[in-house]
Amino acid sequence: MNPPPGPTAATAPLDRHRLPPGVTRPAKGDPAVVGNHRVIGRISRNAAGTALLGVDDTGSASVIRVFPSPLADSPEARTRLEAEFDRLARVRSLCAATHRSADGRATEPWLASSYAPGHTLAAHVAAHGPLTGGMLTALAAGLAEALAAGHAVGALHLALDPSRVILSPEGPRVVDLGIARATGRPISSPRWSAPEQRSADPEEVTGYADVYAWGSLVRFAATGWEPSGEATDEPEIGSVPSHLAPLVRRALTETPEQRPTALEVLRELTSGKDPATAVSALLAAEWTGVTVPEPRRAGRAGRPALLAGSAAVLVIALLGGWAVVRPGEEPEGPGPTAADGTAEGTDEVERSGPTVAVDPEDVEAVVAEAVELALGASSFTTFDYAYANSGGDFTPFHYLYSEDPRPAMTRANYLGPVGGGLLALGADLDDFVHFSDVPGATTDSIERVYYLDPGPNAERRGEPREEWEALVHSLEGVLTAQDPVVYEGLGTVDDEYVPVELSGEDPAERGGHHYTGTFVHTFQRTTHSEPVETDFDLWISEEGYPLRFLLVGLPGEEFGTDSGEPLTLTHQTDFFRFDQPVEITIPEESEILPEHP
Structure with a gap:
């Protein structure tokens, strides 16, 4: 279903102390300033680098992708990055994040794109269920418009999945366009990729791979189905509405050339009208009731450890020595920074990379940062x-x-081919479901059963x-x-x-x-x-x-x-796999037994 009506945008300004959910304060080693953007938070980190949240002098927020220097340590890599940056600068799209600025010659190259407030498609479907009616059609058209605009200038996505589609109040927004090809690094789960991405020469993969991802996303949005990673020329599409079903079925065929192009998908969805005008009208008519989570007071990255002892104090490593802070108190953060990233009153400039890359023999700082990042x-x-x-x-x-x-964690133990464990759910990971892996109906199969009460003789961890x-x-x-x-x-x-x-x-x-x-x-x-x-x-x-x-x-x-x-x-x-896709199976309520079978 679609979300209930509500506010269309979070009005509170963003800064290091008020950040959107899912964004943490910058970590040690994150730059204070990138180009003309002041860094206020960290969004994620994966094989393609760190995604930061920044604001410019006007208060406009941007997502800044900082690429690690090893990705650009050769002239060929720099050339590839700058070529992709140039393509992205020429993309004109209603439903793709807008290119703002970039520097392919910096020690750590970076790319800034517009920030779209809102939940991901993955989070929306988990919270509200599949999209229906005009919202689903608007999503399908918006995604096709973003891909067609990118393909028109030679920019491919190649990593499109539900975490890279933001449902903003103005419409769907595709993010991370061009990142996978620019870096040559996989940033999405392979099961969302087109079959040719897993077998063909990367240089031979075309925009048909993005159309395959479009089909998977529309099917997911309509049904909640996630792809299995296997392709066929007769794909199952479930309860996808009849006006979308033929396009989705063609997009999911195994053979790339049998799929439509992104522009063909867009033209069919807009009945041959001018795409920009038609998509704008469709969003204005059908894209309603999308809410944006309010910014909240930002905490430190990670959860601090309380040291054992009668006083139970928290020890925090600071530049000048050690400060003792009692539980419940907030340690004083760093002072204001100048425009060049230098802390006012000091001569020290914040590092632009992890400590281990700058000074690997500073063991204390390396270990402290590793703990913080983890x-x-x-x-x-x-x-x-x-x-x-x-x-x-x-x-x-x-x-x-x-x-x-949504937040989920499993702890599993295995003794031979079978085992069991605990699934923790919820914002505080305090809703528990036990599970056991048991032999299935056939010799080589394993089945997982879920239950709430493990019984009086179960090991308690x-x-x-x-x-x-x-x-x-x-x-x-x-x-x-x-x-x-x-x-x-x-x-x-x-x-x-x-x-x-x-x-x-x-x-x-x-x-x-x-x-x-x-x-x-x-x-x-x-x-x-x-x-x-x-x-x-x-x-x-x-x-x-x-x-x-x-x-x-x-x-x-x-x-x-x-x-x-x-x-x-x-x-x-x-x-x-820190800050990379990790798949955790969450059972339906009907699959959870009251006690151990």
């Missing part, structure tokens, strides 16, 4: 694995988190988010090492035992800045509960996120195994 991420997956050479392996845990289309945050904060233990932490330079990690469904990456390509050292640590998930001297290996990605934390402890000669070897305790935590 806690502020909008999505992630994590594999946590503990084992010993006496008593065997302990249960491994998988953690998945995503804020799109803590909340998934709290457990995961404890894993992130365990990185701070390296700062307690008596001897200096050793920076080993860049290196790769071996992902032989990491589930591929969590990483989704080639192990040979996963690596980062490597640190080693020794500190005293307590292995929580083993039978040995005393603190022991522990060797650690820590990898931080080139974007500043934690990548792997490996701990190996030797309790001492008095603790041995049945074979006479010294007891060795190992705990390995692998972090993946």
